[in-house]
Amino acid sequence: MLILTRRDVEHLLTMPDAIAAVEEGFRQLAAGAVEMPQRLVTSVTPYNGVHLSMPAFVAGDPGTLTIKVVTVYNDNRARYDLPTIHAVLLLHDARTGKPLALMDAEHLTAMRTGAVSGVATRHMARPDARVVTIFGTGVQAGPQLLAMAAVRPIQQVYVVSRSNPHDFAVQMTDQLHIPVTVAHDVRSAVEAADIICTATNSPIPLFPGEWLRAGVHINAIGTYTKTTRELDSEAVRRSRVVVDRRQAAQVEAGDIVIPLQEGVIGPEHIIAELADIVTGAVAGRTSPEEITLFKSVGLALQDAMTAALVYRRAVEQGVGQSVEL
Known part of the structure; x- marks a missing residue:
């Protein structure tokens, strides 16, 4: 062996x-x-x-x-x-x-989690997406940025974190050869983003869903229990939602479970699994103005x-x- x-x-x-x-x-x-x-x-x-x-x-x-x-x-x-x-x-x-x-x-x-976000981004984000805002600086964060840069022409990254954001920004600037800067105003960072990646273990939403601008794509990969979430119900309600697997998302993902429990969305709000998007059975995006969301709990x-x-x-x-x- x-x-x-x-x-x-x-x-x-x-x-x-x-x-x-x-x-x-x-x-x-x-x-x-x-x-x-x-x-x-x-x-x-x-x-x-x-x-x-x-x-x-x-x-x-x-x-x-x-x-x-x-x-x-x-x-x-x-x-x-x-x-x-x-x-x-x-x-x-x-x-x-x-x-x-x-x-x-x-x-x-960390790499396969970044990779699945890369797959989702390739099929769901606008082709001209250039600005990424990432929440979190843990082990998942770097591969998320590597994946975004592999599938879209990223020119600017904003980092939102309470844990060593400056060191992370310097490291990723060197690695990606594009500006990675610490965001001091969360709302401005959210509103500027073409792609948002949430890679934290936060038990509560990171920002209000009404801050999302038209056309943004979100990869939500941090939380994995039914009682914690990185996105609020408004963000999910406004989005075209794709998951890695329905069964897992509806049992494990608080980002999906909580809005379902609140009645803000129904099960039909999940329009597809990522496999449907990859094969072309369902479109990942139907217009430049659409807000798209990929929620991943991670699959074996x-x-x-x-x-x-x-x-x-x-x-x-x-x-x-x-x-x-």
Whole structure:
């Protein structure tokens, strides 16, 4: 079995390749070639944490079979100076069940989450979108910007965060070679945006929905429980809403669950799953003035497709440590 460290994954995985892999995963989902049970969530209440188990099988030749195990502990940074998210992924040979690789999945998770936003943005944002406003500076934030820059001609990024926004802005300016600046006026940053990415663990909405200007596209990827949300009900009501999977969004995503409970929207307000958009069965955008929203809770097929790509590259390049079980 091959052991791949975070550094290995960082070396092997680029954002354009991750976007292509994830997009193909959604095509396979649309074709009925994916087995993906609802992820199992185990609460670790005394420590403000959750443990997530996410299996997936994507058919094909030879197909890919994975399970990712993730922990999310929201107090880690304040209490222990540790990352909020820890994750590992086990990749099996889909034909025999033999374990092929165990890899660090923290960077992989951030990259595949950025990649799915890239897929959604490619199909839903205006082609001329040039200004991004991002909420959050955690591990998910950088890959979100990498993905936006991979699919749209981004010329300016505004950062809204209470945690090290200046350091993040400097880092991403160097990485993207475009101006990334800290926004001191949240409303101005929202109103200026062609694309908004919310990548926080905020339990309450980040801004009033009436601030959204016509034509903006939103990727909401931070919150993942039914009682927390980054967007208020007005933002959701005004938007053409696409989700990664209806069942998951209507159970796990507070951005969707809460407006449904309030009666602000009905189930029909979700116009499609991302797989429908990718295959062209449903249009991602119907006019330049439309506000579009992609809400992601994260699907195991994204991990499966991205991990399979990493493994293939590792074998081709001789990266990783081989161990006998």
